[in-house]
Amino acid sequence: MDALVSLTVGILTACGVYLILRSRTFELVLGLIFLSYAVNLFLFASGRLVIGKPPIITDQASGYADPLPQALVLTAIVIGFAMTAFLIILALKARAELGNDHVDGRSDTGERS
Amino acid sequence: MNQLVIAPLLLPLLTGTLLLLLRDTVSFRIQRQLNLTAVVAQILFAVILLVSDHEILVYALGNWPAPSGIVLVADRLAVWMLLITAILALFALLSAMRGSDQDGRHFHLLFQLQMFGLNGAFLTGDLFNLFVFFEILLLASYGLLLHGGGARRTRAGLHVVALNLLGSTLFLFAAGLIYGTLGTLNMADLSVKIAATPPENLGLARTAGLLLFGVFALKAALMPLHLWLPSAYSAAAAPVAALFAIMTKVGAYCLLRIGTLIFGEDAGAMANLYANWLLPLALATLIIGAFGVLSASELRHQAAYLVVVSVGLLLAAFGLGTPDAISAGLYYLAHATFATAALFLLSETIASRRGASLDRLVSGVLIPRSGLIGRLFFITAMLVAGLPPFSGFLGKFLVLRAAFVNPLWPWVMGIVLISGLLTLIALTRSGSLLFWRTEGISDAAAAGIGELTPVIGLLTLCLAMTIWAAPILALTKAAANQLLRPQAYVQAVLGATVEAENR
Numbered sequence: 228m229d230a231l232v233s234l235t236v237g238i239l240t241a242c243g244v245y246l247i248l249r250s251r252t253f254e255l256v257l258g259l260i261f262l263s264y265a266v267n268l269f270l271f272a273s274g275r276l277v278i279g280k281p282p283i284i285t286d287q288a289s290g291y292a293d294p295l296p297q298a299l300v301l302t303a304i305v306i307g308f309a310m311t312a313f314l315i316i317l318a319l320k321a322r323a324e325l326g327n328d329h330v331d332g333r334s335d336t337g338e339r340s
Numbered sequence: 341m342n343q344l345v346i347a348p349l350l351l352p353l354l355t356g357t358l359l360l361l362l363r364d365t366v367s368f369r370i371q372r373q374l375n376l377t378a379v380v381a382q383i384l385f386a387v388i389l390l391v392s393d394h395e396i397l398v399y400a401l402g403n404w405p406a407p408s409g410i411v412l413v414a415d416r417l418a419v420w421m422l423l424i425t426a427i428l429a430l431f432a433l434l435s436a437m438r439g440s441d442q443d444g445r446h447f448h449l450l451f452q453l454q455m456f457g458l459n460g461a462f463l464t465g466d467l468f469n470l471f472v473f474f475e476i477l478l479l480a481s482y483g484l485l486l487h488g489g490g491a492r493r494t495r496a497g498l499h500v501v502a503l504n505l506l507g508s509t510l511f512l513f514a515a516g517l518i519y520g521t522l523g524t525l526n527m528a529d530l531s532v533k534i535a536a537t538p539p540e541n542l543g544l545a546r547t548a549g550l551l552l553f554g555v556f557a558l559k560a561a562l563m564p565l566h567l568w569l570p571s572a573y574s575a576a577a578a579p580v581a582a583l584f585a586i587m588t589k590v591g592a593y594c595l596l597r598i599g600t601l602i603f604g605e606d607a608g609a610m611a612n613l614y615a616n617w618l619l620p621l622a623l624a625t626l627i628i629g630a631f632g633v634l635s636a637s638e639l640r641h642q643a644a645y646l647v648v649v650s651v652g653l654l655l656a657a658f659g660l661g662t663p664d665a666i667s668a669g670l671y672y673l674a675h676a677t678f679a680t681a682a683l684f685l686l687s688e689t690i691a692s693r694r695g696a697s698l699d700r701l702v703s704g705v706l707i708p709r710s711g712l713i714g715r716l717f718f719i720t721a722m723l724v725a726g727l728p729p730f731s732g733f734l735g736k737f738l739v740l741r742a743a744f745v746n747p748l749w750p751w752v753m754g755i756v757l758i759s760g761l762l763t764l765i766a767l768t769r770s771g772s773l774l775f776w777r778t779e780g781i782s783d784a785a786a787a788g789i790g791e792l793t794p795v796i797g798l799l800t801l802c803l804a805m806t807i808w809a810a811p812i813l814a815l816t817k818a819a820a821n822q823l824l825r826p827q828a829y830v831q832a833v834l835g836a837t838v839e840a841e842n843r
Contacts, residue, residue: 314502
């Protein structure tokens, strides 16, 4: 499972980095969403991956799942969600005001090939 | 007394919420008064915290003891930053109240939330909480940056938002790594645990530390991460740009705080992790910023590059790392914030009266009341370029004097002096273009005293900092000494917990 999680984080990050280097705002937004997925998974894994254990320390259970990363990732998801919503609205505003969806507001489409 | 620590957070949060709820029911004038009252109260809180004899005040949220709960810590550095922020906000608000706050419905609400984020970032003693306050201040700053609208602001806003979202992602990666390797996110606890990092985790912990360095460098506009700043600051409305003068200092504050508290002398294998990077990059920032000042074709662009230059000198002082250098840096921080804010406000006054040339550095019409405005520009330029006898010179001189103990002192001296000279040349050229090489006289209405009051106020503040330099330096020196002995901070935050365990 460790390998699967780390591979997923890696692939999501790679896709995110590739997409934010593109010149269209839509791809930029998608790239940032991918990156925030990657970092959420990463944060979740920072408390070590544990299966079937309660998030509290009890005498009955043989171990526990660290509850703090779960709280952190919840906060990060909420913030990331709000930021993404803001960025989408801003991208739409830029599309309307600058007349195109290039990140620099340039109208030439030469860079897209 | 400890309860007072949370007051600078509750007040702007509650005022902001109130402004949101009341925006349709109360008149704009009352919203302005509410905002102004809250800002003045924040200055009072900062002054009370500053003059209280308590060394370090700790407030545990929900009374959860650290490191389990989140703590707010008001040490000398945090209170110093609170005071600068609140005073700057007062002048920025006074300037906005001349009319530019009416360009959007939510100016006052966003202004208070911006204060909430800034105060929180300075007070928090928890790394993840710092991230949360960063997001709050950034979200408010996006709103303020776009205040007034227009294609130029939208384009600059899009770049800033995308870059800062990327920065936030890196921050989260760093926080995850730190929690994964050291098992805590409380800064005082980290300061204790960092020295005992197991060798197999050393690489990961160092990666986390340097990722954080990158994030803070982006906020502080350290070279090569400074490229977002000039277009954003020059596009923003003048009062907003003036308030943003403190935003880069948040990054500088975090570099100083994390660099001394967590990666300080006692951090074992990771001691002085930041110091080795900070000085060379800061000197490079100084040079690049000075070239930017020279090449700028608009006054507001020039002012934005002057922010980059001030960040360079500030971080060079922090990078030197001695008590004298940090104390000089903290003095310079206050001066640079006020002086660049005054320049942003002044460029708006000038730009609005030059017809089509705006603030472009070309010869145009002479603005009305050019005598007074020219003199104000002259004083601002002397302050910013660091000429005697003003506070800019004092700050620079103290940084240079503190640099002598460092083996790199010839570099520091040379680069600081050259960048000062380049700044001076650029500002001289701007001043002579704007006020001497003019054709005809503008028919715009003359700037009233009311419009110039915030600028005069900020310049008076810099003058006061020159006259009462000794007591202010005593304050910053105490702050620097406190920073370089993090044991007191750790004791104040974790003391209660440690005592409870011993019992």
